[in-house]
Structures are given as structure tokens and as C-alpha cells.
Amino acid sequence: MRNINRQIVLKQRPQGMPQASDFEMIEQPIPEPGEGEVVTKLMWLSIDPYMRGRISAAKSYARGVEPGEVMVGGGVGQVARSRHPNYRPGDLVESFSMGWQDYAKLPAMGLRKLDPAAHPPELALGLLGMPGLTAYFALLDIGQPKPGETVLVSAASGAVGQVVGQIAKIKGCRAVALAGSDDKLAWCRELGFDAAINYKTAGDLSAAIAAECPQVDIYFDNVGGAVHDAAMSRIGVGARIIICGVIDTYNRMEQPDIGPRHLRRMLVNRATMKGFLITDHIARFPQALAELESWRRAGKLKYRQDVTDGLENAPAALARVLSGGNFGKQLIRVAE
Numbered sequence: 001m002r003n004i005n006r007q008i009v010l011k012q013r014p015q016g017m018p019q020a021s022d023f024e025m026i027e028q029p030i031p032e033p034g035e036g037e038v039v040t041k042l043m044w045l046s047i048d049p050y051m052r053g054r055i056s057a058a059k060s061y062a063r064g065v066e067p068g069e070v071m072v073g074g075g076v077g078q079v080a081r082s083r084h085p086n087y088r089p090g091d092l093v094e095s096f097s098m099g100w101q102d103y104a105k106l107p108a109m110g111l112r113k114l115d116p117a118a119h120p121p122e123l124a125l126g127l128l129g130m131p132g133l134t135a136y137f138a139l140l141d142i143g144q145p146k147p148g149e150t151v152l153v154s155a156a157s158g159a160v161g162q163v164v165g166q167i168a169k170i171k172g173c174r175a176v177a178l179a180g181s182d183d184k185l186a187w188c189r190e191l192g193f194d195a196a197i198n199y200k201t202a203g204d205l206s207a208a209i210a211a212e213c214p215q216v217d218i219y220f221d222n223v224g225g226a227v228h229d230a231a232m233s234r235i236g237v238g239a240r241i242i243i244c245g246v247i248d249t250y251n252r253m254e255q256p257d258i259g260p261r262h263l264r265r266m267l268v269n270r271a272t273m274k275g276f277l278i279t280d281h282i283a284r285f286p287q288a289l290a291e292l293e294s295w296r297r298a299g300k301l302k303y304r305q306d307v308t309d310g311l312e313n314a315p316a317a318l319a320r321v322l323s324g325g326n327f328g329k330q331l332i333r334v335a336e
């Protein structure tokens with residue numbers, strides 16, 4: 001093995017949409033594990049919308065990446081070197097902290113060991129990982145879906161959204177998708193969504209939502225912005241609004257997010273709106289993963305992935321996710 005660790009570091013904070021020139025690939029020696037640590041070789045890198053927040057100067061729930069630092073990211077890798085008794089070279093593991101680099105030095109404590117016979121390993125970054133868990137906890141804990149209710153989902157063909165719709169169907173709800181292309185709508189219908197709306201071509205989006213939703217009982221918001229405003233105009237009595245993501249604002253986080261206000265509508269409908277963060281739920285991951293896996297094995301959960309090859313393409317893949325170019329969970333295949 002050549003002693004080279006390719007790393008993608010942040011060169012400068014992007015203005016608006018991230019560009020390849022905001023990042024730089026450098027080469028460093030492969031690190032050595034300390035006591036209780038392993039060094040992993042990256043196979044699959046997850047590209048997620050939250051990454052845009054980490055390279056913004058705006059304050060958030062987690063520490064940002066400073067210029068010169070390796071870009072953050074979750075991944076699936078193979079243990080290359082180990083100084084922990086539970087991990088041997090060749091073991092497959094998933095971690096939130098692999099970063100945009102070929103080799104990561106990680107404490108063994110934060111790793112999830114994967115069984116290569118159980119499922120394709122990259123599912124640990126999607127359906128059976130952070131996005132699937134987000135759909136599961138946010139919909140079931142905050143949404144409390146009941147049979148016959150209508151669940152409206154934005155970014156419905158994406159890593160989180162496609163799981164939300166399918167769990168809503170498992171729970172006996174009517175699921176309605178909002179997505180940005182007709183291909184994406186077709187995929188949502190194939191997943192079992194009862195209706196799908198192209199928010200870019202619908203014209204009066206509030207009217208289009210009204211045509212498909214008797215009332216919105218649960219709005220699973222992945223995007224914020226104008227789509228959020230249209231969904232809020234159709235909430236019913238007792239509606240639950242799940243604020244999972246506001247991707248519409250990610251390229252302008254430094255600016256105030258002021259749009260229409262919905263306070264009277266929330267009051268009249270006695271609605272609830274709650275923000276969600278997946279890291280608050282880590283203690284319950286094993287139980288949720290078992291249920292997601294049992295639904296997958298029973299054929300109740302399908303999952304679409306969008307795979308790009310090559311670590312060097314990670315910056316472009318991030319821009320794709322932020323502009324709707326991805327179709328399904330965005331992954332980078334770094335090594336076989």
C-alpha cells in the first residue's frame with residue numbers, strides 16, 4: 001500500500017453554491033492508529049445537504065469546518081489497521097466521521113460494524129443509516145401518523161423523503177410527494193405514494209396541494225422556502241409540521257429567513273411545529289435499524305441511490321444535492 005492519503009480540504013468558504021474551486025485535494029501520509037483506534041480505508045462516502053452548513057460561517061448545531069481542514073462526512077470503509085481487540089483488518093465499518101479522505105484514524109468506540117452478508121454495505125449510509133433513521137424518528141415521534149391521515153413530504157424522492165413516504169404507507173396513511181422533476185414523481189408513485197406534485201411546474205402550488213390532500217395532517221418539511229409556505233396554507237386541524245431540513249436556505253444562511261407567517265393558521269388549527277435533529281436519537285438507533293431492516297426484508301421499503309465514482313468528485317456531488325441534480329441518496333464510490 002502506497003503511503004499516501006488523499007484528503008479534500010476546504011480552501012475557502014463558498015459564496016452561494018459551492019464550487020470545486022472552494023476545495024483542494026492534498027496528499028498526506030496514512031495515519032497510524034493510537035491505542036483503542038483503527039485506521040479505515042474509505043469505500044463509500046455519503047454526500048448530505050448538512051455539509052453546506054458546515055462550510056458556512058453561520059452558527060449551527062455543530063462545529064464548522066475551517067479553511068485548511070479536511071471536509072467532514074460519513075462513510076463506509078474497511079479497517080486497514082487496528083489497535084482495538086474488536087476490530088480486525090478487513091472488517092467493514094460505518095462512521096459519521098470518516099471525512100473526505102482515503103484513510104481516517106478513528107476511535108473504535110464510534111464505529112458501527114457491518115455484516116457484509118446482511119445487506120449492501122452502502123445502505124448503512126442511506127436506508128439503514130442516518131437518512132433512513134431521520135425519516136423513521138421524525139415521522140413516528142413528531143408526526144405520530146394515524147391510519148387515514150394525509151402525510152405531505154417535500155424532497156420526496158431524496159435520501160430521507162423516499163423513506164418517509166413508504167413508512168407513511170406502512171402506517172396506513174395517504175402519502176403525497178412534492179419533488180422537482182417528472183422522473184422523481186414517477187419514482188415516488190412506484191414507491192407507493194398516492195399522489196405526486198412537481199412543485200416547479202404546478203403553477204399555484206397551494207391549489208395543487210389542495211387537489212391531492214383533503215387536508216395536510218402531517219407536513220414533513222425537508223426544504224423550507226416557498227414550498228413550505230404552500231404546504232402551510234393547507235394544514236388541517238391538529239396538523240403536525242416536522243422541520244427536518246431547510247435546504248432552500250442552505251446557500252444563503254447568513255441572510256435572515258423571513259417569509260410569510262403562519263401563526264394565525266397554526267392557532268386556528270391548533271397545529272404543532274417541531275424541529276428535529278437525528279443526533280438526539282442515537283440511543284435508539286439499534287431498535288430503529290432492526291425495524292427498518294425487517295421492513296426492507298419484507299419488501300416494504302425500496303431505496304434508490306445515486307452513485308458517483310471518485311473521491312475527487314465529492315465537491316461536484318455536493319452541488320448536485322443542493323441544486324436537485326441528485327436522484328435518490330447521493331453517494332461517492334471511492335473504492336471497491
Ligand SMILES: NC(=O)c1ccc[n+]([C@@H]2O[C@H](COP(=O)([O-])OP(=O)(O)OC[C@H]3O[C@@H](n4cnc5c(N)ncnc54)[C@H](OP(=O)(O)O)[C@@H]3O)[C@@H](O)[C@H]2O)c1
Pocket residue numbers: 048049050130131134155156157158159160161178179180181184222223225227243244245246247248249276277278279321322323324325326327328329330
Ligand atoms: N434534521 C436532521 O437531523 C436531518 C437529517 C438528514 C437530513 N436532513 C435534511 O433533510 C433534507 C433532505 O436531505 P436528504 O439527504 O434526503 O437530501 P435529498 O432529498 O436526497 O437531496 C436534496 C433534495 O432537495 C431538493 N431541493 C434542493 N433545493 C431545493 C429548494 N430550493 N427547494 C425545494 N427543494 C429543493 C432537491 O430535490 P427536488 O428535485 O425534488 O427539488 C434535492 O434533490 C435536507 O434539508 C437535509 O438537510 C435533516
